[in-house]
């Protein structure tokens with residue numbers, strides 16, 4: 001059977017409720033926004049999809065948990081990148097409504113475990129997701145959210161990720177190289193100078209888009225240092241984190 005929820009037939013979905021294994025539904029989330037002059041607009045949803053696929057693979061024969069990947073919500077709040085061609089932003093309320101409606105719909109038909117998997121870290125977007133999870137909890141729908149910017153998770157990711165100078169840099173570009181290498185313009189990538197931008201500091205100073213933060217090519221970090229090997233290692237860590245979150249979610253029953 002496919003790992004993708006929408007590949008199943010309606011009777012196959014009905015049969016999940018009587019299966020021995022607990023079903024956990026992963027909802028990949030991202031944004032369509034500029035990632036430097038070298039990486040695809042869909043970098044964030046590509047990373048979310050890549051994590052989900054690896055978790056489904058790792059848990060394929062698990063005796064307790066069965067993971068299925070929902071169709072993604074690839075659009076996010078992207079004000080920072082709005083000045084660049086290709087940024088397709090939606091409002092925080094849209095992200096909130098999509099996540100709440102999807103999880104509620106699944107909960108109403110008996111799926112107790114939905115988990116949000118996000119790789120777009122613009123604060124307004126992350127806040128919309130956190131808010132959605134709170135709204136759901138208030139309505140009795142417990143929803144998981146692997147919040148990668150929390151210190152506990154971030155501490156296991158790469159130095160560049162932890163530095164906060166990280167958009168379409170070495171961290172993200174490596175992940176795309178591991179999964180969809182044909183989408184990275186490596187000819188441009190290798191010529192990009194490393195650029196250190198303290199994104200959290202810039203945001204605190206009131207700078208609300210990439211140009212104001214000094215990112216006039218919509219990246220920071222060191223994309224020229226990206227490798228598929230690092231990307232695969234990082235995917236391994238992201239997979240560990242998500243498997244742990246899935247098990248914790250099921251254990252709360």
Ligand SMILES: [Zn+2]
Nearest residue numbers: 043044168172
């Ligand atoms: Zn990104």
